[in-house]
Amino acid sequence: MSDAVPLTVSDRAQTALNVSPQNWLTEGDSATLICEVYGSTGWTFSWYIITPSGKGYIYEPLSDSSRGAGGKYTVSSVALKHTGVYMCEAERGKPNFKTDMSNTQPLWVTGVSPPVSLVISPSRAQHFTSDSLSLSCEDKSNSTGWGVRRYGDSWLINDCSSQTESTCTISLTTSDTGVYWCQSESGENYNPVNITVHSGVILESPVHPVTEGDTLTLHCLYKSTTPAKLRADFYKDGSLVQSQTSEMIITAVSKSHEGFYYCKRPEGESPKSWISVRASGSESQISVFNILSSGLAACLYLLVTVVLIVKCCRMRGNTTE
Known part of the structure; x- marks a missing residue:
């Protein structure tokens, strides 16, 4: 067998x-x-x-x-x-x-300049339970028809807006944790942000991407303590990057600073938040300026070369005569 x-x-x-x-x-x-x-x-x-x-x-x-x-x-x-x-x-x-x-x-x-902005108040990625949170979609072209959508742990996509306006106000519980974004009537999705609701320690971090060269400031908050008295350890992608400080400041953010951040205090550990870093508009302006400058220099070089060739030809012609 x-x-x-x-x-x-x-x-x-x-x-x-x-x-x-x-x-x-x-x-x-x-x-x-x-x-x-x-x-x-x-x-x-x-x-x-x-x-x-x-x-x-x-x-x-x-x-x-x-x-x-x-x-x-x-x-x-x-x-x-x-x-x-x-x-x-x-x-x-x-x-x-x-x-x-x-x-x-x-x-x-996430993009550099989405056509619609998801405005969040208070403007941070993590929030305490029982806090009030307001979300609204603001279109740069002043068009209507935008609604706030939410994707949570149950994977269902919920309509967070009212019937009359693209604004959502929530008294937060942990079940409100999820990704929120703006959706048009035609189904276009823009400006997603990750909102985490926690009852203990939270990380105060930007809700939208940070631009390269800007200053990034992080705080580790506990609801019953004032920020000035808080001292905490800050982590990026699981590695300790700053110890026993009241805040973490990065004066000139670069793409290498992108990642998952969280903090630890004696009262507990905050959830992780993804901090995205986008290219600065000045860089693209500089690159365009460099291209135009290079093109202008090449044109001047070509013009001078042509003029010299013409002069040389005329000189040879006069010498032959």
Whole structure:
């Protein structure tokens, strides 16, 4: 007799969706959605983005989903329009057998100048329970039809705005933790921010991306203590970067400072917050100026060269005569 081999039979195959390298991205980054069926091969895949519709949801197929036929759907240069919540499913065989829909995976893309701003008061990424939080969408072109949306632990996309205006006011509980963003009537998603609600220690950090060259200031807050008396340890991506100080200040932020930050005090540890760093507008202006300067210098060089050649030709002509 051979060794016994266990055989497990399931009426539905399980599909898992993951994101590499991470869910939070800056315009121009690369991201890959990876769809897998546990312990099985030979599948073809379909990809969807979830859009709220009334009290339900619409699973819209991605128009170029054929790019993810091998189980990996890659966006080589993400844009603001790629912000959203994604799912996948797999199928194979004749007759056709489909898996259940996968778990959801969001992509949150931050940009330099989104067409609409999500204004948050108080303006920080982490908040205490029972605090009041106000969120509103402000469009630079003064158009209407924007609403605040929320994606929480239950993966459901909730409409946070009222029927008459694009403003949301919440008396916070831990269940309000999630990502909030502005969505247009046509389904465009912009300006996602991660809001964390915690009952203990919180990290006071910017809710929107920080521009390169700016100053970044972090505080470690505990509700029953004034900020001036707080001394804490600050961490970035799990490593201690500053110890026993009341605040952490980075005077000139660079892309290397991007990452997950949190702090520790005797009362406890704060949740982690992702701090995104975007390129400064001055850099792009300088690069344009450099290009124009280089172009002008090349034109002057070419002009001088042509003039000298013409003069040389005339001199030779006069000498021949």
